Amino acid sequence: MKELLAAVREGRHRDVPGLVAPLDRAERRLALAELKTLRKEARDREWRERTRTLKAVLVAGAGCHAGAAGCAAWIGARELREWEHSPYPWVLKALADRDPAWLADLAHRLAARSVDSEAEYRLVVELVRMADCPLPASDGMVRGWAERINAARWRQRPAPPLTVLLRAEPYLGVLAPHLLDMPELPATVAWAGYPDPDDNWPSALTTLAAEGLLERTVLLERCVTRMLRGGKTSDLRFCTLLLRGLEPTAQEEAERTSDWIAMAADGPSPVAGHAQEVLARLDGHGRLSVAQLADASGPVLFRTEKKLVRAQLVLLGKVLRRNPSAAGQLLPVVGEAFGHPDIGIQERALKLTARHLPSTPADVRSELADRAAQLGPVHRPAAVALFGDLLDDGQAGDVHEEILPPAPVPRRLSPATENTAELVEEVVALVRTGSRQVPEFERTLDGLIRCARTNRTALVEALRLALAGVWWAEAGQQSEIDWRFIRRHDGLHVVVASLLEQAPEHAFAENRARSAAAGACFHAALDGVTHARLWEAAAAIRTGELPFLLATPTWHTGALDPMELVDRLHRYRELRAEPGPVDFAQALLRVRRTGGEEAADRAAALGTAQGDRLAAWIRADEPLAPVLRHHVEAEAPPARGWLQQSAAGARRVLLATRERLVIQQEFPRAFHWLGRPHTPGPQTCYHWGGGSPQWTAVLPEDSETLAAWLLPFVATCAEDQRGSAAPLPALVETAAPAGGAIHLALGYALGARYPEDRLSAVDTLLTLAARGQLDAALLGGELTTLIGRELVKPARLASSVAAAAETGAYRTVLSVLLPVLPVLLSRERAPRGLSDLLAVAAQCAERCGPQGAGPIAGLAETAARGGSTQLVRQAARLQAAWGKEEAA
Incomplete structure (x- = not known):
């Protein structure tokens, strides 16, 4: 046994079967206990040495297991499959002395597990041959088999026909029918890109069924059942081709x-x-x-x-x-x-x-x-x-009754829990899932600050136990942990790690410097505010001096009630606590400014610098950064690499913002980008994706300003970017008024390329209408401009407004289309999608009538053209629905 363990430590997996064979059952059980220890030790070794050791551990452990279930779990362990050259031939040698029934049990157990490679497929096949038992047909086995067929085909030049390879397969009759029972076909089987249309899996299976190598009736029955069950388009195409081939x-x-x-x-x-x-x-x-x-x-x-x-x-x-x-x-x-x-x-x-x-x-x-x-x-x-x-x-x-969704009502955040066990559950959920939803994030962050002051010892002990195994709590390369902290890891990681004294000291100075410099683009500026606040909280939680956070929102949108903020400042004064600069600045950006004169008076009466600033902020009642109209009309610049957005970005209609000196003079440096003047241009930063749910919570009272900054990002949804319209529904849930920036962003989103972005636009449209803040004339004018500049395609707009009309918002949709249709009808050549827009307008007019609107310019002329085109038919339909007012 000592020789066996020495060979395993040295990674000599080829020697292991000969060293396992002489061991009796008791010795193998003792060796297995040592092998489990070696398996753990190998995880911290350099990857080449780790791979050699784990291959020997795999072979030795397979030979030492007495039960088939334990052996299957050992062989199938993920960390024991990280190798380039398969050690399974030596596994088979280590199992050569086992009973055939035991080997058959092991083969079935391995087949039921994940079979991810040709090597694992061959292992099960060899075990079946040694046991002289039927081959188990499982999803994993079929995937491994298909992968092996595909690899064998393309290893030969020229590649042989698929039917030739399948005829030589001894298990064809077992595995091929199981293809149709799988939840999802292997990619190599469902792929329709073979050069020869007659040389693919469906045609090969029908050929083999005609030759009698496969049971035709079994394929037919399973194929029909699979089509009834549904699934991916490629899988259903495979079944349809196979069904046609079976005739x-x-x-x-x-x-x-x-x-x-x-x-x-x-x-x-x-x-x-x-x-x-x-x-x-x-x-x-x-x-x-x-x-x-x-x-x-x-x-x-x-x-x-x-x-x-x-x-x-x-x-x-x-x-x-x-x-x-x-x-x-x-x-x-x-x-x-x-x-x-x-x-x-x-x-x-x-x-x-x-x-x-x-x-x-x-x-x-x-x-x-x-x-x-x-x-x-x-x-x-x-x-x-x-x-x-x-x-x-x-x-x-x-009389048509407009159906709109209920106007969103702000939901109050429940107060932070005072129960340590509940707080630990919330922290673990956020840390492990990475969720950044505003209510859960803010409530848990405030709870950490409160509990660290009142019940620090119990909180630290509970969190240390619950978060064992998190990347910053593991024993590993400290340099990698430091690097991840220095790059401003988001979420609650930095605050919890600071509480548990796991955050490196130099990371605080690094991130203060990075937060101060944040602002190369709006992504970095908005994320930088959140990160600066997190690092400030991480520094404060070490001392436990802060009783609670000032910027914790009152409502789920991120907005903060001014009276509540005054009460918090009053409590701070009583406790002689000094507010964090970033936390207080974020609280100012979140506080509701309208109708807060009483709150301003009470804030001024506090007699503190923060109270005076809050009173002045509320009384000023100014937007964070006033929005200006700005057209980008320059020709497309030459491409400057993959960071350059598409050329259409140079023709976008965007909005600029003025500077706000008070932000640059009185707020921490992490906020200074927000107060500078910004003229938009083609996006060249490295940020991509659907945005953060915390962006709206940074500026819940300035959704117009935020929409202006988001425009270069949102506009990409009308080109080729997926998910860039996702932030819009959250923007219009706040109590802030919706102006030109939101309507322009909505115009882009209504013409988005991908359906999920158009659904976000429809949600935004209906929410604005439900709140009574939709300016249909303004939105229609923006759409006309965007269509005229070929930034929005009428066909995509038609898809969006049709979805909105199907909810019952016929009058709303019609009011948006009325400014758009005359411009499109006046064109010498009708744009693609105009007939679809006319169809939606006609459907809306049939339900709710013209609603007192005058004639639609160009509609009568289009309807009178004659012919049977959809454009003429839909124009005639709309004119008929328009009734006597249109005829006039």
């Missing part, structure tokens, strides 16, 4: 009619399209009953994909021409399309109904007439001519 017979398709109906109703568009094709074939073969067609058609006609709806109406028309007696069952289903948002589909459904209405009973006609009330004004004359007195036109006089 199900009419009988096999008919046996699964209910499956095709379910796919057509709820499946993703490609899957639903394939199911629709199958249902059409079944109808052509006479294997689809009228009742089944009706069951399938209702959900399909309710879908938003126009291609699917049109195809279903075509199928229904064919059946009705062939079998007019089916009109009583099918026309009520056709009536579902009367409520479709696309007027083209409404027209198709109406024509199909008119063609076969004479064949229907009276009760069906009455039902269809009720549904025809959903048709818009453009189709109402045809509906009246078709249904006559049956059509209920009473809704024409209904």
